[in-house]
Amino acid sequence: MAEPTRPMRRQDIRRENEKTILVAAEKVFAEAGFGGATMQLIADLAGLPKANLHYYFATKEELYRSVVQNIFEIWLQAANCFDAARGPIDGISAYIDAKMEISRRHPDGSKVWASEVMHGAPVLQDYMESTLREWTDGRVEIIRRWIEEGKMDPVDPRHLLYMLWAATQHYADFGHQIETLNGGKPLSDRQWREAKDNIKRVILTGIGARPA
Amino acid sequence: MAEPTRPMRRQDIRRENEKTILVAAEKVFAEAGFGGATMQLIADLAGLPKANLHYYFATKEELYRSVVQNIFEIWLQAANCFDAARGPIDGISAYIDAKMEISRRHPDGSKVWASEVMHGAPVLQDYMESTLREWTDGRVEIIRRWIEEGKMDPVDPRHLLYMLWAATQHYADFGHQIETLNGGKPLSDRQWREAKDNIKRVILTGIGARPA
DNA sequence: ACACAACCTGACCAACCGGTCAACTAGAAT
DNA sequence: ATTCTAGTTGACCGGTTGGTCAGGTTGTGT
Numbered sequence: 001m002a003e004p005t006r007p008m009r010r011q012d013i014r015r016e017n018e019k020t021i022l023v024a025a026e027k028v029f030a031e032a033g034f035g036g037a038t039m040q041l042i043a044d045l046a047g048l049p050k051a052n053l054h055y056y057f058a059t060k061e062e063l064y065r066s067v068v069q070n071i072f073e074i075w076l077q078a079a080n081c082f083d084a085a086r087g088p089i090d091g092i093s094a095y096i097d098a099k100m101e102i103s104r105r106h107p108d109g110s111k112v113w114a115s116e117v118m119h120g121a122p123v124l125q126d127y128m129e130s131t132l133r134e135w136t137d138g139r140v141e142i143i144r145r146w147i148e149e150g151k152m153d154p155v156d157p158r159h160l161l162y163m164l165w166a167a168t169q170h171y172a173d174f175g176h177q178i179e180t181l182n183g184g185k186p187l188s189d190r191q192w193r194e195a196k197d198n199i200k201r202v203i204l205t206g207i208g209a210r211p212a
Numbered sequence: 213m214a215e216p217t218r219p220m221r222r223q224d225i226r227r228e229n230e231k232t233i234l235v236a237a238e239k240v241f242a243e244a245g246f247g248g249a250t251m252q253l254i255a256d257l258a259g260l261p262k263a264n265l266h267y268y269f270a271t272k273e274e275l276y277r278s279v280v281q282n283i284f285e286i287w288l289q290a291a292n293c294f295d296a297a298r299g300p301i302d303g304i305s306a307y308i309d310a311k312m313e314i315s316r317r318h319p320d321g322s323k324v325w326a327s328e329v330m331h332g333a334p335v336l337q338d339y340m341e342s343t344l345r346e347w348t349d350g351r352v353e354i355i356r357r358w359i360e361e362g363k364m365d366p367v368d369p370r371h372l373l374y375m376l377w378a379a380t381q382h383y384a385d386f387g388h389q390i391e392t393l394n395g396g397k398p399l400s401d402r403q404w405r406e407a408k409d410n411i412k413r414v415i416l417t418g419i420g421a422r423p424a
Numbered sequence: 425a426c427a428c429a430a431c432c433t434g435a436c437c438a439a440c441c442g443g444t445c446a447a448c449t450a451g452a453a454t
Numbered sequence: 455a456t457t458c459t460a461g462t463t464g465a466c467c468g469g470t471t472g473g474t475c476a477g478g479t480t481g482t483g484t
Contacts, residue, residue, distance in 0.1 A: 010430065010481060017431095031331060035248020039472065051433050051474085060472065111330050117389045118323050119243060128392045136393055153417075159410040162390065163379050170378030173385075177329045178374065180340045181348055198371035205365075206418030222451065222460065229461090251442065261463050266443065268461095425484100432479070440471075449462070454455100 018056055020046050026067050030108035033115055034064055065123050068116050071109035072127060078102060082139055088152045088209040091142070093200055096168060100196045103172035110172035136161065153208035160207065167199045230268055232258050238279050242320035245327055246276055277335050280328050283321035284339060290314060294351055300364045300421040303354070304376065305412055311380035312408045315387075322384035348373065365420035372419065379411045 024046035028037045039060055043050040057063035078098035085091030103110055121128055136158070143157035171178065171187075179186055187195065236258035240249045251272055255262040269275035290310035297303030315322055333340055348370070355369035383390065383399075391398055399407065 013431075013481090033245035033247050033327065033331065035245050036331075037247070038470085040470090049433050050472090051435095052431085054473065055431070055433090058473090114330065114385065115245065115327070118326065118385050119245065119248075120388050121392070125392075128389060132389075133393060155414060156406055156410050158393070159407050160414070162382055162386075162407075163411065163414060165386070166378040166382030167375050170374055170381075173326065173330050174374075174377070176332050177340060177344075180333070180337075181345060181370070194368055195371050195374075198368050199375065202367060202372070202375060202415060202418035204418075205420070206414035206416075208417070225451090225461070250440085252440090262442090263444085263463055263465095264461085267463095270443090272442065428481105428483085430479105430481075433475105433477095435475090437474080438472100441469085442467105444467080445463105445465090447463090447465105449460105451458105451460080453458080 014056075017048070017052070021048070021053055021056055021063070022067060022070065025063050026070075026108045026112060029064060029067055029115070030111040034060075034119075039063075061123075067109075067112055068123050069127075071106065071113045072124065074102060074106060074109065075113065076131065076135065079135055079139070082142060087211065088143070088146050088207065089204060089211060091146075092164070092204060092207075092209070095164060096196060096200050096203070099164070099168035100171065100192070100199070103168055103170075103175075104192060107172040107175055110169060114169065114173045151210055155207045160203075163203065167203070171195060226268075229260070229264070233260065233265055233268055233275070234279060234282065237275050238282075238320045238324060241276060241279055241327070242323040246272075246331070251275075273335075279321075279324055280335050281339075283318065283325045284336065286314060286318060286321065287325065288343070288347065291347055291351070294354060299423065300355070300358050300419065301416060301423060303358075304416060304419075304421070307376060308380060308408060308412050308415070311376070312383065312404070312411075315380055315382075315384035316404060319384040319387055322381060326381065326385045363422055367419045372415075375415065379415070383407060 021042065025037075025042045028042045028045060032038075032041070037060075039050050039053055042063070043053050046053070053063070057066065078095065081094035081098050082091050085094060116122075116124055139161060140157040143152075143155075143160060146152050147154050147157075175186075182191070233254065237249075237254045240254045240257060243249075244253070249272075251262050251265055254275070255265050258265070265275070269278065290307065290313075293306035293310050294303045297306060328334075328336055351373060352369040355364075355367075355372060358364050359366050359369075387398075394403070
């Protein structure tokens with residue numbers, strides 16, 4: 001019954017262990033916060049001795065930094081939906097879909113991200129002042145153009161973006177509250193769809209989005 | 213120049229010290245999370261010796277619990293706006309105003325609350341299953357009635373509430389991000405008003421709210 | 425077969441944290 | 455004035471934490 005453990009190549013070992021550690025770390029950081037997380041807890045969850053963690057990640061901060069950067073990249077990827085779109089209905093719908101999918105598939109990463117920002121973004125400050133700002137400015141420009149072209153009402157683009165972030169991220173960060181109010185059960189497929197549709201409908205109607 | 217320190221009555225001492233400690237604790241818990249906060253940090257910020265903290269609050273958990281319960285009560289007070297209203301425009305407007313005011317005046321408390329929920333509400337689980345659930349069910353019923361009376365479109369009441377919570381709380385929890393994207397400066401009075409107006413306008417339009 | 429480098433890990437350590445306590449000071453009641 | 459109780463605090467303690475390290479094991483190029 002024992003799997004015939006094929007010999008692993010060096011590269012595979014490193015990649016696999018780093019992945020295992022990062023997954024465990026993401027979960028522990030999400031559940032306990034940076035201060036509450038311990039290397040021992042992460043090691044136990046990863047099924048590795050603590051000293052092994054320090055072989056791959058020198059310090060707790062370095063491990064945390066890797067986790068945060070990972071989720072930040074996923075977060076940014078959802079951005080592309082916006083660019084390809086021809087109008088607010090396509091663009092914002094796709095963006096809501098993408099961000100809701102992140103909230104559903106990576107709730108731990110979302111929480112780590114939220115926690116990082118809430119504590120003043122000590123690790124990500126640089127990214128926020130460069131990458132995030134550029135991305136935001138670009139999207140603001142797109143929305144402004146949509147408004148000029150009469151494709152939607154004149155809504156402040158920044159506050160609209162904040163609302164999109166807030167409404168979608170809420171389902172990850174406050175998932176526990178939502179679950180509690182849902183009778184202690186996680187949202188079903190159907191409920192996730194309803195959530196998505198509701199956000200889309202309220203916001204798209206709210207900004208007076210008109211077909212391109 | 214030294215203030216003529218009037219003798220303090222026992223009651224005043226206790227009340228004043230508890231208040232000082234709670235304020236300091238709220239800030240430290242918000243900035244560092246429960247795990248990252250230390251009694252020493254809180255004591256330093258409060259200007260009291262650490263042992264004195266333990267005189268008023270036996271354990272770190274007890275102090276944390278007090279902080280969380282405080283903000284929970286503020287949070288619940290904003291609820292009353294909803295009841296007095298005759299229709300969605302009045303009710304939801306007032307609620308958004310109240311919650312935005314909380315985000316602005318009590319950003320630390322909001323963060324502690326968010327952190328608490330994000331980590332599975334270890335302290336507040338009881339409240340969430342009783343008080344919060346009751347409050348939510350009551351509000352759902354009100355919204356449902358508004359829909360029946362044709363005062364707004366048939367939007368899922370729960371998801372609408374989540375959106376209200378998310379959009380308003382975001383300005384506290386992600387305040388640092390918003391500040392960074394605002395050129396590193398806090399939102400001005402005018403920008404806060406714009407934020408509030410935008411949320412109101414998008415949501416009220418989005419749900420097709422009609423005057424009672 | 426050999427040597428080198430990457431990988432692994434039990435044992436250990438200094439620093440720190442939550443919490444305790446005994447001794448002290450200062451209002452309040454008589 | 456005396457007594458009692460609430461409030462104050464420096465010093466201390468056991469347990470935990472992030473991090474180290476010496477010595478072992480295993481894949482890999484020659």
